[in-house]
Every structure is written in C-alpha cells, then in structure tokens.
Amino acid sequence: MKMLETAVHEIETAAELEKITKENENVMVSCGRMGPMCIPVYDAMEELEEERPDVKFYVMGFDTPEASPITNAPMCRGFMGLPFNVYYKNGQMVKATTSIQDKEQIVSVMDQFFA
C-alpha cells in the first residue's frame, strides 16, 4: 500500500527493494513519512531524477514492516531522525544518513559513493 504522496516512485515491498537494488548499479532510497523533515528530501530527489540519470531514486514508507531491510540495517543503527536516506551500490548499502538533507548534501554523498 502506498503511503507517500510524492512524484518519486514508492517501493512497497522488501522484495521490490531487493530487486531494484540488485538490478541497478546506483540507487538512493529515502525511507520516511509525509513530514517536514522528509518532504524536502523527496523534493530534492524529484529534481535529481532529471539531473542524475546514473542514479535511480525511490522512496519507501517508514511505517511498514516491509521497510525493515532499511530500518534494521546496521548502518541505520542509532538513527533517531526521519527520513533514513540509504545509498546502494551494486546491491550493497554503502552509506546511510539520518534526518533532513538538502540537495547539495545528497549530491555530495552520491559523488563520493557513486563515482
């Protein structure tokens, strides 16, 4: 069931998440809610979809057990701020950040890990 109102494609199941991250070299997923810290991240991702064809952008609802591969990931341990932004390279989670990130911060992570 879709939980987020954004133009960025929403992943609904853990199986879909696994498939997407395995089939694409560079993937960013923002796992959150429709909250003030999350919406600006989705907006930035919406713009980056046009500017960064080398990366696939997705969102996922935080309040679903299907998001457990993200919410329970070792890289997200200790996170207490939404959204959890995770970056996958060839199926492996290579970076995770917590709470609001602006476009510049997202690009900086992508430049570092998706180069």
Place this chain on the structure above:
Amino acid sequence: MDEVYDVMILGAGAAGLASGIYSSRARLNTLILNEGAIGGQMVLTNEIANYPGVEKTKGYMVAGIMKKQAKEFGCKIKSNIKIAQYKLKGNIKIIKLEDGLSFQAKSVILAPGGKPRQLNIPGEEQFKGTGVSYCATCDGDFFTDKDVIVIGGGNSALEEAVTLTNYASKVTIVHQFNHFQAFEHAVREAEKNTKISFIMESEPREFKGNKVLESVVIQNVTTGELSEIKTDGVFIFIGYLPNTDALKNIVKTNELNEIIVDADMKTNIPGVFAAGDCIVKKYRQVTTAVADGTIAALSAMEYLKSAD
C-alpha cells in the same frame, strides 16, 4: 537568459506561491526561483487548523495545493537552486545562480521567508538525527518511554513539548527567560501536562555523547552555574530568522535584517517588492504571508502597467 519574465519571485513559501498564483493568473509571465523546499515553513507545520475556509489539514497539503494552483496558471517554478548574485536596480532585474544560469525580469518579489534559528553550540550538528531533532511529529516515536528536553519558549516549543508527551516518559522544557513568548493557551496546555517540567532562565551550552546523544550541558543565565543533564533526545524550537543575509546590502532592511516595505509591499528599489516572513512585521502566520504575497503581486502588476 534571453527571456525576460514579467515577474520573478524569489521564494516558494506561502508568500511566494500566493504571488505566483496571482501574477500568473493575471497572465504575467512568472518565474519562481526557490532555494529551499517548496512550501517553506508550511511544510514544517504538521497541522494547520486556523486557515480560514480550510478545515484542519497538514501543512504540506496546503503547500502542495498552492504549488499546483500556481503551476496550473502557468507559473514556472525552479527549486533547490542557489542564488549567487542579485542585480535589482534598473528596469531589468537579473538573478545569477551558482550553476551559471541567469534569469531576468521586469519586476521582482522577494519572498525568501525565514530559516530555523540554530543554537550553534558544540554537538548540535554531530547529533542531528541521533538525538538532536527539530520535529516532534517526525521523530517523537523514536523517544517512546524516554526522557527528552525541549529548547525554546515560543508557540512551537510548547506545542511540540505537549506532542512529545504522547511518546516520551518525561519532557523538560529549557527556556532562556523567566517567562514564555508563547500564546497563553499554549502555555496553559504545557503547564497542566504532568509529564512536562520546566527549567527557566537557562541555555544549552553543549550536547555530549558517544555515537548518540547522552547529555546536555545547561547554564543558568542568572547565576552562571553549569549543570549536565542526562537525556535521550533534544528537540530545538527557538524561532526563525529572516532569510535575508544575501539581501541586506541590496535592499533596505532594519536592524533585524527584515526588509522594509510600505503598505503596497514596495521596497526602496523601484520594481522590487517583498512579502512574507522576510519583511518588517509583527505577526508571522500563513494567512499574513498569503496576504503579503497577494498585495506584492498586485503592486507588481500596477508597476508593470505604469512602466509600459
């Protein structure tokens, strides 16, 4: 760069979007350039319950509708940009972006809004998302049955403290003065909540911890005494500053960096208007920002007509 817009609006919060709706509906060629998230502080507002004609709703939903309205009337919106240079004098105003792009217009409405005030103390950035938060409704459930501290004494601080009692076992409000700036009803709600306690006339000096936040160093501003309080989380709501750092030597501002406008939202530069939380005014609400934005757009139309 060749295209000259009729109206260029800098900012896409309530004021900027209202200007965009009015200006584009009047068939003026309108562009909104926005450095932050579309919707501005409306997006940061969980619930809007006092916008006339709209029943209780989410801030992001009002922002989304305003954005849709503006776009449907033909307004172009470019967000997540960084402005590098303002040339506001003369008949053609030019805005240069950091990525090298330039835009020009016959009139400009400045609506950059406000930005959350930061404490700028050691540990604030380090523990952002691992104990330091700016949104109770977003992150409150991470602190279920835990002790948290709220910094601030305005409406947001007190309302969010009450929200946090739905999750936390104990909420301590730390405020720098001996009285609150919040409306009386917000103060009463907080005071009658048994989970909330108060530390007045005190300011945070440092956030400490290992991988996550563990304690806050607080100083009593009267005695100077320092104390360290163990906590699982800190929520910071200490108000907003006008987002006018880049504009203060370009348009006339007051000592608080708020842009000085007249009743028609005109600044000291012909063809340049300002609206919303960036201007000198007493009350900052979505309703007042929308009103400012509307007036600024109508004034811009009048200016364009007189310039023809």
